[in-house]
Amino acid sequence: MLDRRGFLAALGASALAAAAGGCAAVPAVPRLRIMVPNPPGGGFDITARTVSATLKETRLAPDVEVFNLSGGAGAAGLARLLYEEGNGALLMQMGLGVVATTHIADGVAPVTRATPLARLLEEPIVVLVVPDSPYRSFGELLAAWRDPRTRLRMGGGSAAGGPDHLALMLIAEELGIDLGAADYVWHDGGGETLAALLSHSVDVGAAGVGEYRHAIAAGELRPLAVTGPQRIAGVDAPTLREIGIDVDFVNWRGLLAPPEISADARDSLVTVLGELRATPQWQDALRENHWTDAFLTGSDFGDFLSAENRRVSSLVDRLAPPES
Template sequence: MVPNAAGGGYDTTARTVAVVLEQEGITERPEIFNLEGGSGGVGLARTVHERGNPDLLMMMGLGVVGSVHTNDIAADLDQVTPVARLLSEPEVVLVRTTSEHRGLRSLVRAWREDPGSIVVGGGSLAGGPDHLATHLLAQAVRIDPRKVRYRQYDGGGPLLAALFTGRVDVAVSGVLENIEQVRAGAVRVLAVTGEHRVPGVEAPTLQEAGVPLEFANWRGFVAPPGLTPRERARLVSIVTRMHDSPSWREAEQANGWTDAFLTGHAFGSFLDEESARVRELLARLGMEPGEQQVTP
């Protein structure tokens, strides 16, 4: 299950996984379906409802963690079965090719001088990776995060359209959702938010640009609650075999992903830590649970 629309980061990752599973002969004809709503919250609730189903995996990441804290949904991460974290992916800071800002320092100077003059777009709601990366970046360059003008769009496609037409001045989004436009030279990348540069993307990391921040999204799988130890081990084994295959390594390289494999109980502990981290970040931004603060 992909808990958002087709064409987004979760969807592309899940479909890549399905291709690799078939190519490597691990499973036959895996079915993928999309269940949109609540920034992943509807999919999470459906997964919890599927208690005891050993044949369902839900693709998830930081955006679903954020949805738990910003949407009123009848499900929580401690109700699902953690299977595996697959990868991490940095965000990119994008501007139009016609933008006056040719580097991150220029953007930061203008942002500091007048925070209200810069509209930043993202493809995630409050608590999602684009939203968190934007506000953490503001904080790292000594801009009050409460003064950030953040506009939310439904994924990378609408966000890029808003950037091209000038409805936003800057876009903060995942590498995967923008890699083709970046490689085609349709947008200018000012920085990537991860620890290392992204192959094929001619842009420095935030650290290299003088900003003391590293940030990455991640993606992985959870399953319904109520599985037996044997059923859980089977799912972990399937994902592990897929992860260890040459086809998956090629997919990681092609999409600019960083391997971040973690399974079972260790992944469960990571989910607990991420949930606490997002809760703390939202509190620091002055957001109460269930609140969607998106600046017009």
């Protein structure tokens, strides 16, 4: 593990190598570790591994390790990140779900304590069923949701207050459906949610559209609706507005570093992420995963995090009050 001194020494070595090697490609950062705060298979995991693979392929940072540290819907990972104060070689893949966790779980520090690096992308939530589900359309699902004789089991890869849960509750709120008229089952990441859907442990799932693109393409899951402002190419499902529901909702993901990393370390990481964004490989990954570019860095990302922290607090209070 590199501390601040080690990071800057490696950075200096890279600069010397660049001077000696003329135009040869030299990485701007040393060895990096990207922490994913939930199990493999979910949106954070897919995003982190795509970042890692692209950094290696483009030689922007050829030594990048991704590791999973799950627990508490992201709380364990955030605690580890904040503990690693000054470590400029550790990043955490995060997003709206981690922000929500800080308002649901007791004793979790806010994400605004970390060092903001970059918001990378946005994606809508897709509402899904298995092919043999009795719900052939979103309208049929809503009819069952409104029927007091039916108790739906809804699964998502985020805890109550996270993006999967909030998307479903915003739909219910807009339609005047009792927020308690479905059993929301939290799974720690998209991998667990997929298993629950395929085993019929839940009736309906909500997830980032990129997480299940292969299962959708293979016909293993049937999308009923997407929550973003427009349809998604390759996903045969209407937007909520197309079916008369006045809701737009998108999830987002970004990268944080621990508190108190050096300004040089922060600036180098932000620069590399900006170079990553410009590569054809990353642009291809955005298209393939149905992600939308939402790049925002440094203090602008920090301002966004502060505003998002306030917005999510309000949503959680309204739609998923913290447990006492």
